[in-house]
Amino acid sequence: MAHTVTESTRLTGQSLVAVCFIALVIHKVFRKIETYSFTIHFSLLCVPLLTSFELLRGTMPAAAAALVSCATFISTLLLSMALYRLSPFHPLARYPGPLMCKLTKFWMAFLSTTGDQHLYVKRLHDRYGDVVRIGPNELSFRDASIINAMLGAGGFHRGPHLAGRVLSITDVPFIVLMDSTIHAERRKPWIRAFSPAALKEYEPMIAHRVNQLVHVLEKQQGAIIIGKFFNYFAYDFMCDMAFGGGSELLRDGDKNNVWQIIQKGLPGCTFLSHVPYLGVYCGRIPILRPAVDHLLSYSMELTRERLERGSIVKDIFHYLNNEDQPEKPPPAMRYLLNEGSLAILAGSDTTSSTLTSLFFCLLTHPTAFKLLQAEVDLFYPRDEDPSNPQHHREMHFLDAAICEAMRLYPPVPSGSQRQVPFDKKGVMLGPYFVPGGTMMFLPPYIVQRDPRNFSPFPDDFWPDRWLVSAGRTSLSDALANAPADVTDADKMPFVHNDTAFIPFSYGPAGCVGKQLAMQEMRTVTCALLHKFDFSLHPDWDVEEYDRGFKDYYVTTRPDVHVILRARF
Structure with a gap:
């Protein structure tokens, strides 16, 4: 009897190790592909879950096998994702950002429902600098020198965020x-x-x-x-x-x-x-x-x-x-x-x-x-x-x-x-x-x-800055319409x-x-x-x-x- 229990425990342990290994493989697959196919996502998640269930069903009751296989597979997958995203081996590890942003996009998703995401990301840039990691695989830039490289003729195609807004990846504007x-x-x-x-x-x-x-x-x-x-x-x-x-x-x-x-x-x-x-x-x-x-x-x-x-x-x-x-x-x-x-x-x-x-x-x-x-x-x-x-x-x-x-x-x-x-x-x-x-x-x-x-007054409404930049008025005349008290007008740095x-x-x-x-x-x-x-x-x-x-x-x-x- 003791031998049977020991053998069952050994088989259960081996099955759990196999479930964990499957979860790690699935994580690696997700890192290599980008898809919005329900069929592919279903296959990558449900097929391994069914396989895990079958591995454990021979060593415990079906209900317990379903619960244990599901819990083991999902927890291993999530733990693997979290450790990788926080590890020095992640491709974006060199870029700073909040812990929750590195862990999951759901952090920014929930925060964005307040309508204050522009203020939140601005505070992150004020804290971390010109590049901030705002998602596991996402960066926010503040450096204007890269505008042409990112958005210009030789730049990059759109990301998928608008597809989420219109609820489709194919039938779209x-x-x-x-x-x-x-x-x-x-x-x-x-x-x-x-x-x-x-x-x-x-x-x-x-x-x-x-x-x-x-x-x-x-x-x-x-x-x-x-x-x-x-x-x-x-x-x-x-x-x-x-x-x-x-x-x-x-x-x-x-x-x-x-x-x-x-x-x-x-x-x-x-x-x-x-x-x-x-x-x-x-x-x-x-x-x-x-x-x-x-x-x-x-x-x-x-x-x-x-x-x-x-x-x-x-x-x-x-x-x-x-x-x-x-x-x-x-x-x-x-x-x-x-x-x-x-x-x-x-x-x-x-x-x-x-x-x-x-x-x-x-x-x-x-x-x-x-x-x-x-x-x-x-x-x-x-x-x-x-x-x-x-x-x-x-x-x-x-x-x-x-x-x-x-x-x-x-x-x-x-x-x-x-x-x-x-x-x-x-x-x-x-x-x-x-x-x-x-x-x-x-x-x-x-x-x-x-x-x-844009300086001075980067956070103030001062239309005259555009006239100064175009050479239509002098800085000293424009400062007469400044939105705040100005002293030492000739020493004011002007950037446009x-x-x-x-x-x-x-x-x-x-x-x-x-x-x-x-x-x-x-x-x-x-x-x-x-x-x-x-x-x-x-x-x-x-x-x-x-x-x-x-x-x-x-x-x-x-x-x-x-x-x-x-x-x-």
């Missing part, structure tokens, strides 16, 4: 694509849609919506939440651009809670962007797709209406549907849905975010507000139409103010992820060695507030690194709609400052803006309460 060649091909109609000739065609549509915004604001009484109206304007306009119309939030209000649905889904999407494989799995569960499905169903309706109506004006759809190249067949409906949804969501939120930040900055810096309004009055006297962009090229303070707002509050604070291909042993990114498979971020919010790139200004990203994967967004923001700003005087509501706490400016890849902004008065 073009900005999610990780294959640079396919991305470049899918980008071509967008390039045609934002050519100088196309932008000229869009001017009447911009003017129409801007004038409507002015008329709606004229009817408001008392304090208003200015960002709400920027949301409505931007969404209506991008529906015009993407599908030739279909939204009237400015006229009717947000009766269908479009913005609430979008913003409600942002924390969850941001969580999944840090663990994109989980996002791809969640995309298969209908109950977890409300925001995505709502936008797609709305886009489906607009797409069908636009196809039935045909091309009345040359909008973005005109180019996406190859209506400008009739010799080419129209693309598939799913393609039009994905690209149209992208235009609405990305184009409306980023523009609205910048306009809200711009007016907050102007209203908390009265000198800048007066200078910009004086420039508007110079080029657009009382009887001229401020929605006509004919003078924009000459309005240097207007551009300076918009750029300065985007420098402080970029509409995509953390930027877009890049990845070194798995099939490369490693690359030199400036002075930094980055192993194959590593994901990387270069956050605009952090780079653009670095005093090595245009390369470090990346609110639209950079390179071949940069924002294709940059010029349209700038044209929108210039026109809105001119029209509103031409028509109204603004002031902040006296009971509104201005510090609320920084506390409420949240990074969910795109942003959410706090309510900015303003009082406006007609000037004429």
